[in-house]
Amino acid sequence: MLRIEEVTKKYKGGKIAVDNFSLDIKKGEFICIIGPSGCGKTTTMKMINRLIEPTSGRILVNDEDMLKQDAVKLRRKIGYVIQQIGLFPHMTIGENISLVPRLLKWTSTEKDKRAEELLELVEMPKEFLDRYPHELSGGQQQRIGVLRALAANPPLILMDEPFGALDPITRDALQEEFKRLQRSLDKTIVFVTHDMDEAIKLADRIVIMKDGKIVQVDSPEEILRNPANEFVEDFIGKERLLQGRPNVQTISQVMSKNPISITGKQTPATALRVMKEARVDSLLVTDESGLLKGYIDLEAIDRNRSLDSIDTLIKPSLYKVEEHSLLRDTIQRLLKRGVNYAPVVTESGH
Ligand code: ADP
């Protein structure tokens, strides 16, 4: 459905942001592009959406060359959700949703009907149409951002870190909701993230990028099982670590640094203080018997200082990796790179 052929982007000044990128995407596929900041993800998305011209290469949607199409035709084919939420603050939610239909010269009746239909998809009341973006929560605004991309019912949706700015709880909810929506609407999705958890949860195939180049393209399971090289291994290392079921003792032995133990009932402020004293970036969450249940990172706690307890910030482990030796290797590698973990036991066994 989408074919990217040997696409390269060289910015003025000589920076090669995307280097000979080729990928074939099937209809209905959910592709996640992931890689560290600056590796060329946004540049790739902007080229697909024709916001910037590739220096060389071709991009085809259903065998039609996107680089030769006019803007209106392109809008029928591609919906775009940008990295910042990007709703226009002076426009109502209804006007924001109807931007592309307006460009396509739909009648007011058509536009209104479609906007109401879209709100129903995410179970938001139609009264929201007359509100302004600042009257909505971050999560609600991002739902509208997604609806706006769906408005003219394009077969291809591009999403550039759409949930990156949201708190972990809202992000989780939106990921679930969006995955369901995508299945029912049968869209082809290209989704950029730097969060491996998110990619594993959503993608049919994951494209891992580094310095403008594709390093590996595979299903999440295959990437976890057979990382192409050390870069991919390192990149997924943190997530893989969190998918194991070590006991506290295993982790403590390996870490031997500063294992700390606090309960999930602690306030964010206490957790932050304890973590800073122990110099740890993340807490591994285990139950009383030492089974790994999930993790919390410092950043998430920092962003949610007003919560009563850190219990709700726990991100569950997604996969079960039974091989402890693998887990031990991963922890050791992370420790070498200066990333510290500490086990935390929650009272609730959460
Ligand atoms: P990502 O989205 O993966 O963080 P980008 O595609 O935004 O990466 O950027 C890739 C590289 O291209 C970075 O090194 C960035 O500094 C550079 N870059 C991005 N936009 C421009 C631009 N308009 N002019 C020059 N260099 C740019």
Ligand code: MG
């Ligand atoms: Mg980007």
